[in-house]
Amino acid sequence: MYSHLLPEFVVERREDRCIRCRACERQCPNGVHVYDSDLDTMFSLEENCVGCQRCAVICPTNALSVRHHPAEYRKNSSWTRDRFQNLKKQAETGGVVLTGSGNDKSYRIYWDHLVLNASQVTNPSIDPLREPMELKTFIGRKPDTLKINMEDGEPRVESELHPNLELETPIVFSAMSYGAISYRAYKSLARAAKESGTLFNTGEGGLPAEMRAEFGSNAVVQCASGRFGVDKDYLNSAAMLEIKIGQGAKPGIGGHLPGEKVAEHIAVTRMIPRGTDALSPAPQHDIYSIEDLSMLIYALKEATNYEKPVSVKVAAVHNVAAIASGIVRAGADIVAIDGLRGGTGAAPLATRDNVGIPMELALAAVDKRLRDEGIRNKCSILAASGIRCSSDVIKAIALGADAVYIGTAALVAMGCTLCQKCYTGKCAWGICTQDPYLVKRLNPEISTQRLVNLLSGWSHEIKEMLGGMGINAVESLRGNREHLRGIGLQEWELNTLGVKGAGE
Amino acid sequence: MGKIQVKPEVCIGCHLCEIWCQVAHSKSKNIIKTFLYEKTIPMSRVVVEENLPLTFPMQCRHCQEPDCVSACISGALIKDSASGKVIHDPSKCVGCFSCVMACPYGNIFVNEKTREIVKCDLCEGLDEPYCVSHCPNEALVYVSDD
Missing domain, CATH: 3.30.70.20 (Alpha-Beta Plaits)
Structure with missing residues (x-):
């Protein structure tokens, strides 16, 4: 069938700079650049271009620019270019339009409508370079009251304490499974988490046996609907367990890792035959109620001798506050909320772009509900999706999060440019692929360093902003919405967020 | 004297080491001038061997x-x-x-x-071998003896 699709990108090559080194040709996994030796010329097959910018970055003379293709349909507010292209693609294939990464639609980003406070005159600001500033965060269930007895002059905690994890910074790498991303990308996250004193999340793809001794103490291991790679050793090797109910990018639907990606080592780790599709069902088939969830939570706690906190991850949906309350009452120590802009390796476009609610609203609603019910101390809240910078982190904490999950930001640090083609398995940056030629592009030394730098850079910025507010520990900011003001928000939005408008 | 160490596991097969070797041995040491304006383009002293997916650069081992x-x-x-x-x-x-x-x-x-x-002359007269300093994935490392 002759395609009616317009090219998405145009490749511009400056002839006064191109030296025909052919690096672009070798680096493009989509065959966009082709060298013709008869003419000593580079040709561009633009219809194949996904706009990943690998060629533009690798070009030693900066001869390449990849831009949106100027070809336009007649202007139409209803029928945008995306709608045209997706419909035509569907008419040509008859399938579901797939995509990768997070929601890219123009839903309101509440981070950009919230501003932070700073100390002036009546209370002093703090210089984090001269005075101590604490980012240390403990996640897990806290006791209802703290009873302390003095014995022989020594204080002793009488209250029953629950397992808690100590994070050096309130930023955790979110769930990205081995199989979806390459071994090197996965291990880079693990190494960076260990080096920075935080956690990485295995996703639902298991934790390779050889990594357990070294990285287990920084691992969050998931128990998802496919139950890939779950056994007693897997659970016990980790610092924290997570039951994955939903994912922000695709609430209500399962996952599908194509068989071509299930190479030997991935198959062993996931405990499935090599080359078979790894299908995660939409629901957990043993969870149809809060009571069922409770049974799984306690089964996991039993399997790990009540030594590890158990998290339940849900996508942010309409009644998320009530759901979170149920999760806490079911016995979870941590509630992870994944919002509308959460990423994915593959999701139907229609689901990714239209299902779920923004995390900012969900987070504020959950925090408020748990406080109102007097059970906020029984869990920590991990907020996920759409965290792009340190100020997003600090605003999330002020809205009530204990810590945040970052996924997309971590991938971008390693090289990702959000071309949204993760599901093709041809990631030009060597992240979301198992192709042995492409995975070499991720040098684990470099990518680990980039991730460590990201965490340390953000942590410095968070300290600066905390200091500006006159706060010397991130604990003091948690749920402190007095430090936030809304700009350009309507009353219902301010009410849901629980913040005042700027100037109030 | 040091040695150029090759790490095939992170060599991405871009062949830019060859290009920068040519630049290092050109008159101007300017990449665009070397290839587009100088009379003779120097030969590369390093060659990337390929048997995909394996790729690695080789130059004189001294x-x-x-x-x-x-x-x-x-x-x-x-x-x-x-x-x-x-x-x-x-x-x-x-x-x-x-x-x-x-x-x-x-x-x-x-x-x-x-x-x-x-x-390969290990880029005599330059601070560091160009193939090493310009490798985009640090697949070439200069290991000093001292």
Whole structure:
């Protein structure tokens, strides 16, 4: 069938700079650049271009620019270019339009409508370079009251304490499974988490046996609907367990890792035959109620001798506050909320772009509900999706999060440019692929360093902003919405967020 | 003297080491000028060997007991005892290419036009070998002896 699709990108090559080194040709996994030796010329097959910018970055003379293709349909507010292209693609294939990464639609980003406070005159600001500033965060269930007895002059905690994890910074790498991303990308996250004193999340793809001794103490291991790679050793090797109910990018639907990606080592780790599709069902088939969830939570706690906190991850949906309350009452120590802009390796476009609610609203609603019910101390809240910078982190904490999950930001640090083609398995940056030629592009030394730098850079910025507010520990900011003001928000939005408008 | 260490596990096969080697041995040391404006483009002293997915660059290993030096009939190739480098002196070279045949790595190259050999000189006179400093994935590392 002759395609009616317009090219998405145009490749511009400056002839006064191109030296025909052919690096672009070798680096493009989509065959966009082709060298013709008869003419000593580079040709561009633009219809194949996904706009990943690998060629533009690798070009030693900066001869390449990849831009949106100027070809336009007649202007139409209803029928945008995306709608045209997706419909035509569907008419040509008859399938579901797939995509990768997070929601890219123009839903309101509440981070950009919230501003932070700073100390002036009546209370002093703090210089984090001269005075101590604490980012240390403990996640897990806290006791209802703290009873302390003095014995022989020594204080002793009488209250029953629950397992808690100590994070050096309130930023955790979110769930990205081995199989979806390459071994090197996965291990880079693990190494960076260990080096920075935080956690990485295995996703639902298991934790390779050889990594357990070294990285287990920084691992969050998931128990998802496919139950890939779950056994007693897997659970016990980790610092924290997570039951994955939903994912922000695709609430209500399962996952599908194509068989071509299930190479030997991935198959062993996931405990499935090599080359078979790894299908995660939409629901957990043993969870149809809060009571069922409770049974799984306690089964996991039993399997790990009540030594590890158990998290339940849900996508942010309409009644998320009530759901979170149920999760806490079911016995979870941590509630992870994944919002509308959460990423994915593959999701139907229609689901990714239209299902779920923004995390900012969900987070504020959950925090408020748990406080109102007097059970906020029984869990920590991990907020996920759409965290792009340190100020997003600090605003999330002020809205009530204990810590945040970052996924997309971590991938971008390693090289990702959000071309949204993760599901093709041809990631030009060597992240979301198992192709042995492409995975070499991720040098684990470099990518680990980039991730460590990201965490340390953000942590410095968070300290600066905390200091500006006159706060010397991130604990003091948690749920402190007095430090936030809304700009350009309507009353219902301010009410849901629980913040005042700027100037109030 | 140090050595250029190759890490095939992170070599991405872009061949930019070859390009920057040519720049390093050009008059201007400017990449665009070298390829688009200079009269003669120097040959690369490094070659990326490929058997996909495997790729790795190879250049003169500056061997402890270099076969090329033993094979040289005119004393144009010497093993410099002070620096440890295998050095080629074009003024003494007669173009017999015995060294080309003797090199077990195939890292001495023939310039067909001038009938001269070229080989890696570890970027004599530059701060760091260009192939190392310009590798986009740090697949080439200069390991100093001291």
